[in-house]
Amino acid sequence: MNTSATRADGSANGLPAARPPLPRAPSPEGEITRFLGWFSLGLGVPQTLAPGRVNRLIGVRDDSSSRLWQQVVGVRELAVAAGIFSRPRPAAWLWARVAGDIKDLALLGAAWRRNEERAGRLAAATASVAAITAVDAFAAARMSRLPEGVTKDPSFRVKASTTVRRSPDELYAFWHDFANLPRFMAHLEAVETLADGRSHWRATGPAGMKVDWDAEVVADRPGEQIAWRTLPGAEVVHTGIVGFVAAPGDRGTEVHVDIEYAPPAVRAGSVIGKLFGEEPELQIRDDLRRFKQVMETGEVVRSEGTPEGTLARRLAKQRPAQPLEGSRS
Amino acid sequence: MRANVWSGRNTVQVENVPDPKILNSRDAIVKITSTAICGSDLHMYNGYMPTMKSGDILGHEFMGEVVETGRDVDNLSAGDRVVVPFPIACGNCNACRNELYSVCENSNPNAGLAEKVMGHSPCGIFGYTHMLGGYAGGQAEYARVPFADVGPIKIENDLPDEKVLFLSDIFPTGYMGAEMCDIKPGDVIAVWGAGPVGQFAIASAKLLGAERVIAIDRFDYRLAMARDEAGADDIIDYEQADVVATLNEMTGGRGPDACIDAVGMEGHQSHVALHAYDRVKHSTRAETDRPHALREAIMSCRSGGVISIIGAYGGFVDKFPLGAAMNRSLTFRMGQCHVQRYLRPLLELVENGEIDPSFVITHQLDLDETPRGYEMFKNKEDNCEKVVLKP
Numbered sequence: 001m002n003t004s005a006t007r008a009d010g011s012a013n014g015l016p017a018a019r020p021p022l023p024r025a026p027s028p029e030g031e032i033t034r035f036l037g038w039f040s041l042g043l044g045v046p047q048t049l050a051p052g053r054v055n056r057l058i059g060v061r062d063d064s065s066s067r068l069w070q071q072v073v074g075v076r077e078l079a080v081a082a083g084i085f086s087r088p089r090p091a092a093w094l095w096a097r098v099a100g101d102i103k104d105l106a107l108l109g110a111a112w113r114r115n116e117e118r119a120g121r122l123a124a125a126t127a128s129v130a131a132i133t134a135v136d137a138f139a140a141a142r143m144s145r146l147p148e149g150v151t152k153d154p155s156f157r158v159k160a161s162t163t164v165r166r167s168p169d170e171l172y173a174f175w176h177d178f179a180n181l182p183r184f185m186a187h188l189e190a191v192e193t194l195a196d197g198r199s200h201w202r203a204t205g206p207a208g209m210k211v212d213w214d215a216e217v218v219a220d221r222p223g224e225q226i227a228w229r230t231l232p233g234a235e236v237v238h239t240g241i242v243g244f245v246a247a248p249g250d251r252g253t254e255v256h257v258d259i260e261y262a263p264p265a266v267r268a269g270s271v272i273g274k275l276f277g278e279e280p281e282l283q284i285r286d287d288l289r290r291f292k293q294v295m296e297t298g299e300v301v302r303s304e305g306t307p308e309g310t311l312a313r314r315l316a317k318q319r320p321a322q323p324l325e326g327s328r329s
Numbered sequence: 330m331r332a333n334v335w336s337g338r339n340t341v342q343v344e345n346v347p348d349p350k351i352l353n354s355r356d357a358i359v360k361i362t363s364t365a366i367c368g369s370d371l372h373m374y375n376g377y378m379p380t381m382k383s384g385d386i387l388g389h390e391f392m393g394e395v396v397e398t399g400r401d402v403d404n405l406s407a408g409d410r411v412v413v414p415f416p417i418a419c420g421n422c423n424a425c426r427n428e429l430y431s432v433c434e435n436s437n438p439n440a441g442l443a444e445k446v447m448g449h450s451p452c453g454i455f456g457y458t459h460m461l462g463g464y465a466g467g468q469a470e471y472a473r474v475p476f477a478d479v480g481p482i483k484i485e486n487d488l489p490d491e492k493v494l495f496l497s498d499i500f501p502t503g504y505m506g507a508e509m510c511d512i513k514p515g516d517v518i519a520v521w522g523a524g525p526v527g528q529f530a531i532a533s534a535k536l537l538g539a540e541r542v543i544a545i546d547r548f549d550y551r552l553a554m555a556r557d558e559a560g561a562d563d564i565i566d567y568e569q570a571d572v573v574a575t576l577n578e579m580t581g582g583r584g585p586d587a588c589i590d591a592v593g594m595e596g597h598q599s600h601v602a603l604h605a606y607d608r609v610k611h612s613t614r615a616e617t618d619r620p621h622a623l624r625e626a627i628m629s630c631r632s633g634g635v636i637s638i639i640g641a642y643g644g645f646v647d648k649f650p651l652g653a654a655m656n657r658s659l660t661f662r663m664g665q666c667h668v669q670r671y672l673r674p675l676l677e678l679v680e681n682g683e684i685d686p687s688f689v690i691t692h693q694l695d696l697d698e699t700p701r702g703y704e705m706f707k708n709k710e711d712n713c714e715k716v717v718l719k720p
């Protein structure tokens with residue numbers, strides 16, 4: 001079967017400019033973070049390789065137990081350095097540093113109680129750890145904040161395509177009459193055409209939840225392409241394009257669908273999540289399969305296991321392949 | 330109605346289920362007069378086909394009388410006698426227009442499942458897993474036939490069911506296996522598996538002009554049928570002889586010009602250790618198919634020859650001698666049969682008396698005895714070759 005789909009998070013290449021692209025600016029806290037990464041590395045190497053000398057430097061009694069502690073802390077520092085350098089936004093690793101700092105302060109506190117003759121060096125070490133804890137906490141807090149204009153949920157983009165053995169003009173005409181869309185889009189109840197290229201869409205989710213929104217056509221090239229976007233106030237903010245391109249030879253028409261949902265599109269509990277379930281791209285591929293079935297065979301194809309016709313949520317919950325209850329019609 | 334229902338590995342039972350009803354405007358409802366157990370039904374019976382569900386009605390070889398038609402079926406009417414091809418095909422998509430009915434692009438509503446395993450989806454098939462559609466099968470009193478305006482062929486003569494029933498699957502499947510060999514004068518064709526499909530591959534290779542056909546199996550009664558009924562010129566019992574060496578000997582060292590695998594995923598081989606290796610991997614699902622026949626066919630085939638695969642495979646094989654195939658310029662041809670393509674010409678062969686497909690039938694049972702039929706067929710009891718069921 002020639003239906004394919006790709007899922008991509010990110011900016012809306014080739015889509016009508018329904019909203020500004022998502023910012024990808026470098027963050028000001030990046031430099032502090034890199035410094036902290038090097039700091040972890042600089043601390044971790046001597047702690048791991050020469051724990052005795054570190055003990056003497058910071059004024060802790062040098063015995064086998066404290067050397068082992070130095071090495072444990074050193075390995076932790078090396079892990080944190082690796083984490084910081086390998087992640088673009090290592091907020092979790094910075095928080096790990098903060099936790100480590102607190103642990104270090106606790107260890108130093110224990111040293112205070114056992115050992116008083118090196119109090120000067122111990123005081124300097126404690127002050128240094130306290131200072132670096134403040135820097136770590138600051139960087140971690142900054143890194144945990146999202147950059148300006150970026151929300152936690154990425155936008156959600158679905159591309160899918162199929163080849164249908166009809167002409168581009170026929171497919172365009174069928175799709176352009178939005179009242180036809182519910183015949184192959186499983187979640188749509190009805191689409192009503194209003195004035196000025198506007199339309200009103202009504203959908204039902206699996207739990208019977210009803211959603212409706214208004215949309216407008218933003219580009220319309222007969223036989224080639226229809227692009228639409230939702231109007232302000234829509235619960236399901238999205239833009240979409242369907243393109244019709246003659247397939248090579250006598251193979252009909254390639255239909256390419258490209259839909260992008262604004263965040264928070266697929267977060268569990270969101271409207272889109274409820275409408276489409278966990279995998280919106282599967283549903284859109286199914287819609288295209290049904291479109292192909294309707295255009296080629298006249299209707300959606302049904303089996304006893306899948307009596308509604310192609311439906312992603314049916315795949316996991318098949319009926320037995322035996323006739324449905326009820327008398328023969 | 331009564332129907333033969335799968336309810337787990339090695340378990341089928343005849344149960345009362347609801348009667349089928351029209352779901353699509355191009356459907357017909359057929360009252361079944363004859364149906365059969367296919368070798369590929371055993372793959373589901375043995376539990377080697379994934380996506381089965383307890384309650385599935387099995388069976389994809391059936392014929393009967395039309396009792397109802399959907400509003401868009403204008404070529405059939407109630408009372409017509411029809412044979413129903415096992416692949417469900419729309420007749421409208423690019424695949425169907427190119428006569429590749431078993432890869433119809435529209436007839437599998439669960440195409441999403443099949444794509445995960447196979448990349449693209451083949452057609453839907455009656456009673457043959459949910460991955461291939463979740464369609465109720467034909468080991469029943471009635472069946473719903475989708476795309477009835479495209480698939481079923483009307484039987485307008487008085488030939489008995491036994492002579493035309495196998496147009497639904499095994500005769501066209503065997504015929505396609507032979508046709509894919511591109512048989513030329515002087516060709517020697519070797520056929521692995523003398524089950525019902527193998528018998529029709531042998532008979533078809535002879536019909537298509539093969540010089541010599543060699544049948545390979547391990548059951549005497551099947552080899553005898555291949556020789557005496559299907560027309561094989563030579564037979565090899567692979568438990569008694571080294572197949573590759575024997576084929577070389579029979580062909581002056583060339584090897585057969587084409588090799589047909591009519592065995593598929595549950596093959597056996599005489600080498601105990603190798604068979605055990607594949608059995609263990611197969612039953613632990615580390616390998617989904619046991620390709621003994623196919624390996625042997627590749628090693629035997631003449632360089633530049635054809636490997637024609639009609640035995641059913643479901644997933645993945647290993648220890649596959651691709652190096653031999655590539656370096657010796659073998660051509661692989663394979664597929665579930667595009668039955669709709671062959672219905673008319675093969676019916677004519679039957680009508681003209683050139684072949685009587687009923688020669689494979691060894692048992693006829695009442696539909697209620699279907700579970701016994703599965704056991705007999707699986708265990709080759711009572712020289713069982715083909716079981717026909719009467720609802």
